[in-house]
Amino acid sequence: MLDCLLNEKERAFRDEVRDFVKNEIPSQAVRDMDTGNLESGRWFVEKAGALGLLGPRFPAKYGGRDLNWVSDLLANEEVGVLGTSLGCAYAMPSIVGEALNQFGTEKQKMKYLAPTLAGKLYSAEALTEPRGGSDFFGATTTAVEQGDVFILNGEKRFVVGAQDADWFLVYAKSDPNASSHQSISCFIVERSFGVDVQNIYQLMGTRGGGTGRLVFNDVPVPEENLVGQLHNAYAVFNKMMIPERLLSAGGAIGAGRAALEVAARYSTRRKAFGQTIDNFQAISFMVADSAVLIDAAKALSFVAAKQADKGQDARRMVSEAKKVGTENSWEVLNNAMQIMGGIGYTTVYPIERLLRDGRLSMIWTGSNQIMNLLIQHGYYKELDKRAGLTRDVEEDALNPEQSSEKHFG
Numbered sequence: 001m002l003d004c005l006l007n008e009k010e011r012a013f014r015d016e017v018r019d020f021v022k023n024e025i026p027s028q029a030v031r032d033m034d035t036g037n038l039e040s041g042r043w044f045v046e047k048a049g050a051l052g053l054l055g056p057r058f059p060a061k062y063g064g065r066d067l068n069w070v071s072d073l074l075a076n077e078e079v080g081v082l083g084t085s086l087g088c089a090y091a092m093p094s095i096v097g098e099a100l101n102q103f104g105t106e107k108q109k110m111k112y113l114a115p116t117l118a119g120k121l122y123s124a125e126a127l128t129e130p131r132g133g134s135d136f137f138g139a140t141t142t143a144v145e146q147g148d149v150f151i152l153n154g155e156k157r158f159v160v161g162a163q164d165a166d167w168f169l170v171y172a173k174s175d176p177n178a179s180s181h182q183s184i185s186c187f188i189v190e191r192s193f194g195v196d197v198q199n200i201y202q203l204m205g206t207r208g209g210g211t212g213r214l215v216f217n218d219v220p221v222p223e224e225n226l227v228g229q230l231h232n233a234y235a236v237f238n239k240m241m242i243p244e245r246l247l248s249a250g251g252a253i254g255a256g257r258a259a260l261e262v263a264a265r266y267s268t269r270r271k272a273f274g275q276t277i278d279n280f281q282a283i284s285f286m287v288a289d290s291a292v293l294i295d296a297a298k299a300l301s302f303v304a305a306k307q308a309d310k311g312q313d314a315r316r317m318v319s320e321a322k323k324v325g326t327e328n329s330w331e332v333l334n335n336a337m338q339i340m341g342g343i344g345y346t347t348v349y350p351i352e353r354l355l356r357d358g359r360l361s362m363i364w365t366g367s368n369q370i371m372n373l374l375i376q377h378g379y380y381k382e383l384d385k386r387a388g389l390t391r392d393v394e395e396d397a398l399n400p401e402q403s404s405e406k407h408f409g
């Protein structure tokens, strides 16, 4: 539905990823990840990287395509039809890559970003701690400078790729006495530096990504692996949350789209009371509602991506895209299951897996409650800026003169 807004390059890249997802990814691998027979998305990243499909907005010099945020969003929607585990594997080089591309040294970009985009290195991000994920700046993992290394101690949890990533982007408290926004630093930590994995979680969905707990016990990290300025990972985090949340929206939209297609096709074949169920408005209106939910989410995400492409502050729109993309997708996934009746609840169709996957989208990459925090913050700021610029509609009330009733406590 967005085609009328896309340029040729964006459309071409979207179609390339669409073909890749359609033709190169065996259903058996998707099944194996869901059943626990395969506990890694590395194979997928290797394939995508070999074809130059990862991190399309990064410079070609590092293995990107010199494209833009819109292209990245569209690509993530395509991969999202495979579910959140592969969606996350696909998005990760774009997410950690943002930190390196924006804040990394040339050496870091050549050593980590380029091979990651080529699918030769497998990456992961370690932000969440057992103590909590939403209160990111309350991190308790510590980084203490000792000569030319930082010594990391602490734990991170729910890290996708914990099982076999080659390197982790890790945030740690480097100045415990500073205010929270000036206390954290960001590091590239190779697994071989001594990172320990202590648990691979049994998950409701998003399975097969090797999601686990990382333990750092006196792990030495060379100072050249510090990303950005010491104690200023706030800046890195803010930039990294753009792909983190925008691409979450894209993936969720893809999953909803896929489920709706399966259910809508089913409705044109499945009969009840002597006719196909799409003849019942109760069913076809669920299809209509779902199509609107998907299109609305796509439009909002597109605007957010456009803002990012124009170099504008996209934080509020990206948060809205993440909230609306994931919540609309969730509603669509539920509609799809309802349209399918009992068979949708079985493993004969993939709706149940997409639904299990989709529940996470509202929790991870910043929960939707955290999105609301950011959205209201951005909205109030914009409200202040708009004061006096638009019509004063308060004056259109029938009795605006009763100023004594405009009492604010």
Ligand SMILES: Cc1cc2nc3c(=O)[nH]c(=O)nc-3n(C[C@H](O)[C@H](O)[C@H](O)COP(=O)(O)OP(=O)(O)OC[C@H]3O[C@@H](n4cnc5c(N)ncnc54)[C@H](O)[C@@H]3O)c2cc1C
Pocket (backbone or CB within 6 Å): 125, 126, 127, 128, 129, 131, 132, 133, 134, 135, 157, 158, 159, 160, 161, 203, 206, 211, 360, 363, 364, 365, 366, 367, 368, 369, 370, 373
């Ligand atoms: C399968 C899976 C994969 C994941 N992958 C990764 C990964 O690769 N890397 C990584 O770093 N993390 C990852 N996460 C972690 C995920 O991002 C966090 O779970 C999420 O940010 C929420 O943090 P939490 O679980 O600690 O919940 P908490 O922060 O404890 O929040 C609990 C509840 O309180 C609400 N809440 C908290 N603070 C506020 C507030 N101020 N206002 C309103 N409500 C609030 C939350 O919205 C939530 O509903 C993953 C999680 C899962 C389950």
